[in-house]
Amino acid sequence: MITQQDVKYLGAECMLRRSSLRSQLLLAVALACCAILSTQVMIRYMWTLPQFSHLALYNDKLEIKRFKSVLQLQLKRLQNIAYDNAVWDGSYTKALARDQQWFKDNFMIGPSFQHLSINGLYFYDNEQQLLAGMSVDNNLQPITITMFSAPQDIPTKLLISTEEVQQNQLMPVSKTSFIKINDKPAVVISQSIAPSLEQGVSAGTLLLWHYLDSSFIGELMPLANDDIRIIDPAQESDIALHISTMLQTDDIQIKLWKNSLYLGVLGLDNQLLLVFAIPQSPRIYDEALFNPALSAGIAVSFLTLLLFYLYISRKLVEPVRHLLKTISYVNFSNDYSARANLRGHNEIHKLGRLIDQMFELVAQQQQKLTMKNRQLQDLSNTDALTGLANRRYLDEYLETLRNTVVNRKQPIAMLVVDVDFFKRYNDFYGHAMGDKVLQQVAIALQESTHRATDLICRYGGEEFVLVLENTSKEEAMVVAGNLCQAVEKLGIPHQTSAASKVVTISVGLAVKPADAIIEYETLFAWADAALYIAKDNGRNRYEVA
Incomplete structure (x- = not known):
């Protein structure tokens, strides 16, 4: 519950x-x-x-x-x-002499191209007429480049005129150009033909060219040949937006696109000719957040x-x-027996032990207080002279019986006992002796009732009340007779009694039958009336209401 x-x-x-x-x-x-x-x-x-x-x-x-x-x-x-x-006297004198055979015999041979690692070599006189020339593919097989064979087809910017040399104070002039040869990007080196001392009028122009392809990259960076790509701008129109720098300029603005960097090369017309795609540097960190x-x-x-x-x-x-x-x-x-029982050494555990000590102290004080209250309760419910229950306890006891359903269905007997001629006894023997008589009578009453459900109380003065639960009228009469005999057997002298030479009692008896509803005040009144009848009939006896 x-x-x-x-x-x-x-x-x-x-x-x-x-x-x-x-x-x-x-x-x-x-x-x-x-x-x-x-x-x-x-x-x-x-x-x-x-x-x-x-x-x-x-x-x-x-x-x-x-x-x-x-x-x-x-x-x-x-x-x-x-x-x-x-810039060599041999080439200079032969160019001035227009000795075509000499140029063919000394330069237009396959081993020279392989040794120089070039794709083409051409010599022109100072009138921009071809003296000798030859082009090969990457496999050193001869190929025809119409543009270099027919002077009228050569872009004028590739050849160096005598005026350019004169403007350079007769010093050799060199040009580097980027064009397309056979629809492939290539670099062309133009060099004015001059004497070994470098000072003199131009004898013509030397043109040297090389494809800008994978072999060119392989010559540059053999280990990176597969990583660097050459892109034709015509095939990727957006590539120009992502170029980081031009070969012909020094400015660099890093622009990453598709994990690559892009270097552009301008042609003769200052238009984008080709783009080198260079892999970006390795990222040694994770770019994810x-x-x-x-x-x-x-x-x-x-x-x-x-x-x-x-x-x-x-x-x-x-x-x-x-x-x-x-x-x-x-x-x-309010259970102060509870304990925290904290085991430790920090302040909280110390606080817990202090609280346990406080609970222990409160529990001890509470126990003492409970004992004192119990003693006070006993004193308030006990007659100080006889040790029997007093009238206050009787009232509480009867109230408990009234509220208990089981007791309503059981017979209950009530006996009212009075010591015969007790006032005379006090007057003759004194109150001290009278108190002893009451104590002895109380003991006799207790010894004559043994059940735990029998209540004996001192009602007041020399009057006692007994309440016997689950006791029939016949059983109560037996108890009443035993009480009278027990007190008389005490043999306490009573010279002033008109009923006997010893102290005796009179008993009034009333019984509530089983299943009967009778108020205990009424039952007490009946028993008290029976007591007076017993007194009128000579005392030292009991009467039943």
């Missing part, structure tokens, strides 16, 4: 759960995790990734500079070849906070909750 205290305790337990310190700690840990996650993401987004990106762009810039430098070195090599063969390192860091942070939460929960929250639960239980149940 759940009592009101149990309901209060359960309510306190629910309140304790709603205001759980553990929930607040868990919320704090969750907020800390969110703060750590936000901080790490913010740091990565605002600082780490931009720094890595800046470093990557710097490496991209170095990469394209490196390729550009290698490309310029290759062009420089071709320029040196042109210079060595054009949530990379494995960040995820691992977050996981470690969460694990650390979880361990912190478990530690705090075990060392602080659990003791506090246990202490609060114990205090709540004591508060709502």
Whole structure:
């Protein structure tokens, strides 16, 4: 059966759960995790990734500079070849003499092209007429280039005129141009033919050309031949928007597109001729916002906070909750025997032990108070002289019987006892002796009733009342007779009694039959009336109402 205290305790337990310190700690840990996650993401987004990106762009810039430098070195090599063969007294004198056979015999041979690693070599006199020339493919097989064989088809910008040499103070003039030869991009090196001392009028022009293809890249960077691509702008119209730099300029603006960097080459008409696609520098970092390192860091942070939460929960929250639960239980149940029994050395455990000591002290005080209250209760319900129940207890006892359903269905007998001529006894023997008589009579009454359900009380003065539960009229008459005999057998002298030479009693008896509804006040009145009849009939006897 759940009592009101149990309901209060359960309510306190629910309140304790709603205001759980553990929930607040868990919320704090969750907020800390969110703060750590936000901080790490913010740091990565605002600082780490931009720094890595800046470093990557710097490496991209170095990469394209490196390729550009290698490309310029290759062009420089071709320029040196042109210079060595054009600025030479042998070529100079033979060009002035227009000795075509000499040029054919000394230059127009396959091994020379293979050794020089070029695709074509042409000599023109100072009137821009072809002296000798030859072109080969990458397999050193001769090919015909109409543009170089017919002077009228050669772009004027490729040949060097005598006026250009004169404007250069008779010093050799060199040009590097990019054109398409047989619909393939190529580089053309133009060098004025001059004497070895470099000073003099031009004897003509030397043209040297090389395809800008995979073999050209292989000569530049053998290990990167498969990575670098050559793109025709006509095939990708948007490529011009993503070029980072031009070969002919120094400015570099890194633009990544399709994981590549793009270097453009302008032709004679200043139009985009071809584009080199260079792979971007390797990314040694993860560009994703949530990379494995960040995820691992977050996981470690969460694990650390979880361990912190478990530690705090075990060392602080659990003791506090246990202490609060114990205090709540004591508060709502008034059971000060409960103990927190905290084992530990921190302040919470010390507080728990102090509270246990306080509960122990309160329990001791409560026990003493209970004993005092019980003593007071006994004093308030007990006759001080005889040790029997007093009239107040009788009233409470009868009220309990009235409210008990079982007793309503049972017979109940009530006996009213009076010591015969007790006033005369007091006057003759004194009140002290009278008190002893009352004590002896009380003992005799107790010894004559043995059942736990028999109540004997001192009603007042020399009058006693007995209540016998579940006792019939016949049984009550036997008890009444025994009472009279027991007191008379005490043999207490009573010289002033008109009924006997010893102390005697008179008894009035009334019985409530089973299943009868009779108020106990009425039953007492009947028994009291029977007592007066017993007195009128000579005393030392009992009468039944």
